[in-house]
Amino acid sequence: xxxxxxxxxxxxxxxxxxxxxxxxxxxxxxxxxxxxxxxxxxxxxxxxxxxxxxxxxxxxxxxxxxxxxxxxxxxxxxxxxxxxxxxxxxxxxxxxxxxxxxxxxxxxxxxxxxxxxxxxxxxxxxxxxxxxxxxxxxxxxxxxxxxxxxxxxxxxxxxxxxxxxxxxxxxxxxxxxxxxxxxxxxxxxxxxxxxxxxxxxxxxxxxxxxxxxxxxxxxxxxxxxxxxxxxxxxxxxxxxxxxxxxxxxxxxxxxxxxxxxxxxxxxxxxxxxxxxxxxxxxxxxxxxxxxxxxxxxxxxxxxxxxxxxxxxxxxxxxxxxxxxxxxxxxxxxxxx
Ligand SMILES: C[S@@+](CC[C@H](N)C(=O)[O-])C[C@H]1O[C@@H](n2cnc3c(N)ncnc32)[C@H](O)[C@@H]1O
Numbered sequence: 246x247x248x249x250x251x252x253x254x255x256x257x258x259x260x261x262x263x264x265x266x267x268x269x270x271x272x273x274x275x276x277x278x279x280x281x282x283x284x285x286x287x288x289x290x291x292x293x294x295x296x297x298x299x300x301x302x303x304x305x306x307x308x309x310x311x312x313x314x315x316x317x318x319x320x321x322x323x324x325x326x327x328x329x330x331x332x333x334x335x336x337x338x339x340x341x342x343x344x345x346x347x348x349x350x351x352x353x354x355x356x357x358x359x360x361x362x363x364x365x366x367x368x369x370x371x372x373x374x375x376x377x378x379x380x381x382x383x384x385x386x387x388x389x390x391x392x393x394x395x396x397x398x399x400x401x402x403x404x405x406x407x408x409x410x411x412x413x414x415x416x417x418x419x420x421x422x423x424x425x426x427x428x429x430x431x432x433x434x435x436x437x438x439x440x441x442x443x444x445x446x447x448x449x450x451x452x453x454x455x456x457x458x459x460x461x462x463x464x465x466x467x468x469x470x471x472x473x474x475x476x477x478x479x480x481x482x483x484x485x486x487x488x489x490x491x492x493x494x495x496x497x498x499x500x501x502x503x504x505x506x507x508x509x510x511x512x513x514x515x516x517x518x519x520x521x522x523x524x525x526x527x528x529x530x531x532x533x534x535x536x537x538x539x540x541x542x543x544x545x546x547x548x549x550x551x552x553x554x555x556x557x558x559x560x561x562x563x564x565x566x567x568x569x570x571x572x573x574x575x576x577x578x579x580x581x
Contacts, residue, residue, distance in 0.1 A: 280503070280513050280571055284546025287579040292526060292548055296320050299527050299550055303340065307552070310338040316565045319572065320545045321538075321553075325561045328533035328554040332376035341382045342552070343453070343528035346519050346540045348390035348511055349373075351405060355508060357557060363396050367408050373533065374413035380531075384452050386523040387415055387445040390423070390511060393437060401434070406441050415445035418452075423515060425492040442488075442519070458521040459484055490515045505567050507537035507560055516543040524549055538564035542571050 288296070300320050307314065307322065311334055315325040324331055350358040352366045361369060377387055391405035410417055421442040430436050446452040460481035469476045493503055493510040503513055516539050524530055526548040532540035535553030537560060544551040545568070555561050 280542055280546060280574065281517065282578075284513065284517060284543060284571075285575045285578045286546075288548055295527055296548060296550065303529065303550060303552070306338060306340050310334045310340075315555075315558075315561045316568075318568075320548075320550045321541050321568050322551060323535065323538065323541065323553045323555065323561055323564060325555060325558055327556060329373050329376065331554045332373060332380065332533060336376065336379045340380065340529070341385070342377075342380050342531045343382055343385050344520065344524040344549075345377050345381065345385075345387045345531045345533065346390075346516060347388075347532050347534045348509065348536075349534045351392050352394050353392075357508075357560070363394070363408070366394070367412065370409050371412040374409070374415070377531075377533065378414050378447065381447050383448055385447055386452055387447075388519045388523065389443040389445065390440060391443070392440040402437055404441065406443055410443060413445075415447065416449045418444045418446050418449065419486055420444070422487045424487055424489050427492045442515075444523075453523055453525065455522055455525070456483065459518050461485075484518070488515065488518070503539075505537040505563055507563060510537050511539050513539055513543050516540050517547065520544055520547050520549060535564065536560055537567055541568060546571070546575070 296319075300317070300322070303322065304314075304317055307324075311324055311331055314322050316323045349370065352358060352361055352363075354360060374387075374389075381387060389409070391409065393402040393404055394408075395401050396403045406420060410420075421444060422439050423442055424439045426438065457478075457480050460478060461484040462481040464477050464482050467475075467477055490512045493512055504510065520530060520540075520543055528549050529552060530540060530544040530549045531552045531554075532538070533554045535541065535555040538551070538553050538555070541551040541553050541564065553564070555564065
């Protein structure tokens, strides 16, 4: 059997599926339900007031170092431009970040990427990971979502964590496997059905981890007792380091409800879990490769302040529209 090196002789792996659906026309979803119910809960008057104060304070501080934002309202602050420039400027400000969640370009030929050599890619990632470290609070965290890339003549689906895991001063607490159903189907190898999240912290003796806020209530034997006591925590079990969340799919009749026109959205549910685990209300959550701002929707839905950077103006516009729709949905669900 003669096996082609890649299926269409270009360096694309995960992007193939998207390219197929882009030809069909992306199903830009009409918002019947923008977000999981858990992101639509009403806030107390106290929290609303404190969020508004925190937003005002941050806007003023950001203006001093980053100038005018693309958009800023209700705890959602978005800047359009190169994140490495913004991160550099932030490092000389008073602003410190509690939690960074991001999924950078994977260097696999998506529409928003300028392809680099693998060495260039590693250097570029090391640079901004170091910058994120510089602006993270001492007890802060950094969650990095990455997939696979091709290393020419060495490997086709090389896990990006193998290349990046120790390329910043962060302490790697653990890797979480994000497992999903949909994905590229392949003939000459196994279909990739997972990506990774690297859970980094700054100080391994002092970091936020709210296990009770992310417990999994899907317990097989909830009533099992030992010495008269329930074996399982009443809030549920530890969700483990393998997480199952459906991918955001595109295409006629198979598009996820959350789907925007962005080709690489991560699901709100997964970001929600990360935010609940690694931050508290009123804290600042950064996404330097914000895309459609899934991090921003989940962060504001959970009473955090979101700061996002995104290079492309069309994605920024898309993200702002998404946030406005989300706000409408939240307001109307709170009126009912
Ligand atoms: C994998 S996508 C992120 C998708 C996002 N997690 C979501 O749920 O929509 C990466 C994003 O980074 C943006 N990007 C690439 N290079 C950038 C840079 N230097 N500065 C800011 N944004 C950049 C791309 O335009 C793209 O939207």
